[in-house]
Amino acid sequence: MTEILADLTEALLSAAKIAGADEADAIAVSGTSLSIDVLRGRLEHAERSEGADIGLRVLIGTRQACVSASDTKPETIRTMAERAVAMAREAPEDPTVGLAKPEQLAQAWDIAALELADPTPEPAPAALEEDARTAEAAALSVKGISTVQSASAGYGRQALHLATSNGFSGGYERTSRALSCVAITGEGTRMERDYYGENRVFQADLPDPARVGKLAAERALDRAGARKPRTGSYPVLFDERISSSLIGHLLSAINGTAIVRGASWARDLLDQQVLPAGLSIVEDPHRPRVSGSRPFDGEGLQTAKRVIVDHGRLTGWTLDLATARKLGLQSTANAARGVSSPPSPAHGNIALTQGEASRQDLVREMGTGLLVTSLIGSSINATTGDYSRGASGFWVENGEICYPVNECTIAGNLRDMLRDIVPANDARSYLSHVVPSLLLDGLTLAGE
Numbered sequence: 001m002t003e004i005l006a007d008l009t010e011a012l013l014s015a016a017k018i019a020g021a022d023e024a025d026a027i028a029v030s031g032t033s034l035s036i037d038v039l040r041g042r043l044e045h046a047e048r049s050e051g052a053d054i055g056l057r058v059l060i061g062t063r064q065a066c067v068s069a070s071d072t073k074p075e076t077i078r079t080m081a082e083r084a085v086a087m088a089r090e091a092p093e094d095p096t097v098g099l100a101k102p103e104q105l106a107q108a109w110d111i112a113a114l115e116l117a118d119p120t121p122e123p124a125p126a127a128l129e130e131d132a133r134t135a136e137a138a139a140l141s142v143k144g145i146s147t148v149q150s151a152s153a154g155y156g157r158q159a160l161h162l163a164t165s166n167g168f169s170g171g172y173e174r175t176s177r178a179l180s181c182v183a184i185t186g187e188g189t190r191m192e193r194d195y196y197g198e199n200r201v202f203q204a205d206l207p208d209p210a211r212v213g214k215l216a217a218e219r220a221l222d223r224a225g226a227r228k229p230r231t232g233s234y235p236v237l238f239d240e241r242i243s244s245s246l247i248g249h250l251l252s253a254i255n256g257t258a259i260v261r262g263a264s265w266a267r268d269l270l271d272q273q274v275l276p277a278g279l280s281i282v283e284d285p286h287r288p289r290v291s292g293s294r295p296f297d298g299e300g301l302q303t304a305k306r307v308i309v310d311h312g313r314l315t316g317w318t319l320d321l322a323t324a325r326k327l328g329l330q331s332t333a334n335a336a337r338g339v340s341s342p343p344s345p346a347h348g349n350i351a352l353t354q355g356e357a358s359r360q361d362l363v364r365e366m367g368t369g370l371l372v373t374s375l376i377g378s379s380i381n382a383t384t385g386d387y388s389r390g391a392s393g394f395w396v397e398n399g400e401i402c403y404p405v406n407e408c409t410i411a412g413n414l415r416d417m418l419r420d421i422v423p424a425n426d427a428r429s430y431l432s433h434v435v436p437s438l439l440l441d442g443l444t445l446a447g448e
Contacts, residue, residue, distance in 0.1 A: 002171040005030060005052075005161035008072055012056045013165050015081035021058035021088070023099050024165045025299070027339055028054045028072075031158040036125060038132040038151045046125060055339030058084040059098060063091040068340035096325035097342070099299070104331075105168045106302035109295035115288040117157070117173040118202045128153040131209040135181040138213030142183075144224070145217045149182040149193060153209075162337070168300035176291065177203045181216040185224050192226055192404070194219035194374075201289045205430065219373075222394075226404035229395050229447040235369035236410055236443045237362055239393065240426050242375050244435040247281065247352055249380060249387070249414050250274065254314065256323030256334075256345040258382065265385030265414060266314070274314045275418055279353045281309040292348035292432035298337025306332060308350070320345045351434035355423035359437045362424050364399035366439060371396055372410065385414035409446040417443070 005028040012026035030052040037045040055068040058081070065087035067080045136151035154177070161171030180197030196215040200206045238246060252258065253266035266274065275281070285303035287293050297303055299321055307315055317327065320335035320343045336346035363371060376390035392406040417440050427436035 002159050002161055002173065005159055005171055006163065006169060008052075008054055008077075009161050009163035009169070011074070011077050012054060012081065013163055015077050016056060016058050016084065017165065019058075019081040019085040021060060021081070021085050021165075023059040024057060025099060026054070026056050026163050027298075027337055028052065028161050029158065029339060031156065032122070033154070033156045034122070034125065034128065035152060035154040036128040036132050038129060038136050039148070041133060041136065043129055046129075048125075053339045054080075055337075056080050056084050057342055058088050060085065060088045062093045062095050062097060063088045064094070064097045064342060065091050066340060066342055094322075096322045098321065099164050099166050100168075100301055100321060100331075102166055105164070105166075105300045106170065106296040109170070109302070111172050111295060113288065114172075114286060114293050114295060116175070116201065116293060118175040118177070118204075120203055122157065123155050123177075123203065128155065131179055134209040135179060135213035135216075138210040139181050139183040139217040140213075142214060142217035142221065144185050144221045145183050146187060146191075147184045148213075149184055151181045151213065152179070154178040162296075162298065162300060164300055170296055170300065172295060174291070175201055177201070177206050179206055179209055179212050181213045183213070183216040183220040185220045190225075192220060192223035192406075194223050199291070200430065201291060205289065223392075223404045223406075226392065226406040227448075228407050229370055229405040229445055231445060231447050233442050234445050235366040235439060235441050236445070237359070237366055237369065237371045237396075238438045238440070239371060239373045240359065240424070240428070240435070240437045242372060243438045244431075244433040245375060246414075246418065246421070246438060247350065247433065247435050250281075250418055251308075251318070251347045251350065253382070253385070253414070254308070254317050256317050256319040256327065259317050260323050260326045263383050265381070265383060269314050269415075270316065272314055273312045273419065274415075275309050275312040276421065277312040279309070279312055279421070279423065280307055281350055281352050282307050283347060283350050285348045287349050290349055290430065290432055294348060297333045298335035298343045299331070301331055301333040301335065303333045303348075318345045318347055349432050349434075352423060352427070352436065354425045354427055354436045357422075357424055359424045359426050362422065362437060362439045363396055363401065365422075366396055367399055369396050370394070370405065370408070370410070370445060371401065380414075387412050387414050387417065405447070407447070411444040411446070412440070412442075
């Protein structure tokens with residue numbers, strides 16, 4: 001498949017040159033997606049999609065335009081190129097747009113070492129259905145579960161190829177395998193629900209479906225009888241399943257697009273302390289069997305491991321070529337690219353330094369406060385860092401979990417919140433974002 005996509009990108013570049021483009025890059029993506037939903041032991045929904053999409057970016061001087069299509073016929077490619085060139089001629093000038101210099105482009109990479117694609121055959125729909133049915137049955141077998149809202153299994157395979165008019169050409173495939181279950185306990189207004197799900201690159205790494213259903217059921221039962229917590233200022237422990245959202249807010253704030261616009265609460269924090277001194281954030285795009293890995297970025301630059309936060313200090317922004325040029329810096333090879341839009345900066349695999357204490361140790365340490373396991377809605381001021389989110393979880397008294405809580409709001413400011421985090425040691429190493437449970441002191445809770 002990657003060979004076919006390579007031919008498509010070369011055809012796009014050739015058409016762009018004939019149409020009058022000075023430079024161009026092209027991307028071709030093909031994919032297969034299969035999802036199965038089961039309800040009450042029967043097939044509820046089955047969906048399969050297959051397709052290919054192509055995208056072309058042309059540059060005329062310092063003007064650019066992007067076009068895309070899901071039709072790969074030669075006449076479509078020719079029309080795309082002609083329209084893109086016409087659009088570029090009318091586009092505003094931007095001296096920071098442009099392809100990478102040839103010496104910046106990735107020259108070699110080891111796709112096999114990344115293990116991005118499972119070589120085993122695509123699972124049959126019946127196999128996915130059986131996995132979903134097993135997960136649902138396991139959840140329903142747990143006493144106290146009234147129903148299962150959904151049990152789903154899915155598979156995807158995607159191939160991508162990128163080529164530029166100044167010599168880059170490369171592609172790769174990736175696969176994904178997913179399984180999830182949502183269980184409900186109680187009746188009427190006393191209903192509570194929770195979920196468990198897994199997503200892996202390799203089928204062999206996916207946990208047993210019965211375990212997925214059982215964990216969803218146990219989580220739902222733990223939520224039974226939830227009530228509002230106290231209002232006041234208390235420590236808050238972000239459970240590992242949602243703690244990466246906090247680090248995600250920092251990553252968004254140091255994205256080159258936000259920095260260029262001046263719309264970031266971190267815009268004056270370069271080389272400043274943003275996390276406690278013992279903590280670092282490392283981005284590693286070359287971790288095997290991890291969904292965020294990739295050998296090169298959306299502009300053909302070689303990806304590499306980098307330290308984003310070094311012992312608490314912010315070392316730099318996350319940049320593609322355009323944002324780097326706007327800031328007078330070098331790209332960090334973080335360009336992401338879709339078929340219908342130009343490159344923009346984005347993070348891949350990141351890992352926060354883990355602590356030595358377990359989550360239970362942090363529960364004991366916090367004394368009285370809130371353990372958050374779910375976040376609802378979002379009110380984040382990207383410019384000031386003011387943070388406010390709906391939350392649910394468990395109330396902690398004297399270092400012990402006492403009862404489940406819901407319908408509360410937690411608030412603070414991200415600058416202060418992140419400088420005081422205390423990490424546990426429970427991060428899951430196979431995720432793209434490896435972030436453990438995080439304890440924060442003194443957030444404002446609005447409950448009863």
